[in-house]
Amino acid sequence: MSFVDLHLSEVAQMVNYGFFGDIDVAVIEASALAPDGRVWLTSGIGNAPTWLLRAKKVIIELNHYHDPRVAVLADIVIPGAPPRRNSVSIFHAMDRVGTRYVQIDPKKIVAVVETNLPDAGNMLDKQNPMCQQIADNVVTFLLQEMAHGRIPPEFLPLQSGVGNINNAVMARLGENPEIPPFMMYSEVLQESVVHLLETDKISGASASSLTISADSLRKIYDNMDYFASRIVLRPQEISNNPEIIRRLGVIALNVGLEFDIYGHANSTHVAGVDLMNGIGGSGDFERNAYLSIFMAPSIAKEGKISTVVPMCSHVDHSEHSVKVIITEQGIADLRGLSPLQRARTIIDNCAHPMYRDYLHRYLENAPGGHIHHDLSHVFDLHRNLIATGSMLG
Numbered sequence: 192m193s194f195v196d197l198h199l200s201e202v203a204q205m206v207n208y209g210f211f212g213d214i215d216v217a218v219i220e221a222s223a224l225a226p227d228g229r230v231w232l233t234s235g236i237g238n239a240p241t242w243l244l245r246a247k248k249v250i251i252e253l254n255h256y257h258d259p260r261v262a263v264l265a266d267i268v269i270p271g272a273p274p275r276r277n278s279v280s281i282f283h284a285m286d287r288v289g290t291r292y293v294q295i296d297p298k299k300i301v302a303v304v305e306t307n308l309p310d311a312g313n314m315l316d317k318q319n320p321m322c323q324q325i326a327d328n329v330v331t332f333l334l335q336e337m338a339h340g341r342i343p344p345e346f347l348p349l350q351s352g353v354g355n356i357n358n359a360v361m362a363r364l365g366e367n368p369e370i371p372p373f374m375m376y377s378e379v380l381q382e383s384v385v386h387l388l389e390t391d392k393i394s395g396a397s398a399s400s401l402t403i404s405a406d407s408l409r410k411i412y413d414n415m416d417y418f419a420s421r422i423v424l425r426p427q428e429i430s431n432n433p434e435i436i437r438r439l440g441v442i443a444l445n446v447g448l449e450f451d452i453y454g455h456a457n458s459t460h461v462a463g464v465d466l467m468n469g470i471g472g473s474g475d476f477e478r479n480a481y482l483s484i485f486m487a488p489s490i491a492k493e494g495k496i497s498t499v500v501p502m503c504s505h506v507d508h509s510e511h512s513v514k515v516i517i518t519e520q521g522i523a524d525l526r527g528l529s530p531l532q533r534a535r536t537i538i539d540n541c542a543h544p545m546y547r548d549y550l551h552r553y554l555e556n557a558p559g560g561h562i563h564h565d566l567s568h569v570f571d572l573h574r575n576l577i578a579t580g581s582m583l584g
Contacts, residue, residue, distance in 0.1 A: 200431035200475040203241040217246035222257040228297035231262035234310060235400035236424045240267055240293045248301045255307045258412040264424045265291045281435050284348045284374035285395040285423055309405040321488050322359035324519035329360050330367050332522050348376040350476045352445045353402055356486050358383045360444055365392040376441050378430050378472035382407060388421050397423040399430035431475040443480035445473040447487045451503045452534040452550060454510035454525050456485050462573055463504030470507050478512045489518040489543035495581040499542040501553050502569045516541050530562045
């Protein structure tokens, strides 16, 4: 299958300008529908407003599983087209600036299908020891930033990707009494966030969708009086909006597949060719966050694969935007460092001990000026992996 992997903040604009052709039919899940064409969405806003507005025909899946009050979580804003696009007046993670519905021409709605189905959410393993150590290192780093005055006492909004590592990090932040209650300005909200909202460790959370278990979704619906003022769901071009991310000073927490010694990050392609997952919104946040933190285990497949390599087999995030790398081995703060300083910091602090000697030898033997690389050997670890099943051969 051929497809385009986009920064998610750009999808709506790309569709609006016709780069993907016409949208013939959009199938949209809704919690309620009015005769005049108002559509109230459910637990995921995403780019549904764009699909509704651009599609020639619309089929509504009216899902009665979703409490109709889920509409109070929505804040729908449709930015105008450049160069007359106004600024988005969000100055606080919980600011509301739009409507709770999408208005479309009712003549476009050609069918309504009634269902009663829960979301297919995921339960994650927050007890993984590797994830827990990475989470501990993240908390240590953030506490150090607070101690140095680089994060204010009231903290900064967090963005968190999805997965076991991110879930463990959120849980650890919730457990630590030195971390104050904080806000989230993220693309998705996952399982651990619901608990932290319940305990008031997270005082408010803005996102584009809920990626949680059916039990947690039911908990929100059963306690809507409590959660309605604590969750905002926005279109993806607002939840991932670079202007807002930069203004709020978001701390971005994302996971990578591999990092090279200079701080480039690959978050999508195994060995540079096989797609593990899309880039999603990680680039939207990484490029615009006050702090962009990438996390990963230092090794995979019981040590046969090193997460830290001389050169990434695929680059999603460049060294110019990646500020901090954290593995279970430690923390590499790359701010203000030259390329060679970055390389030594990443190797010493984040690479697994079984790969450090190799990486240091590569760096010292590689020719170069501002950056050192030996193009005849830069992918030897990847070649070994393909040939023998292990990077060290």
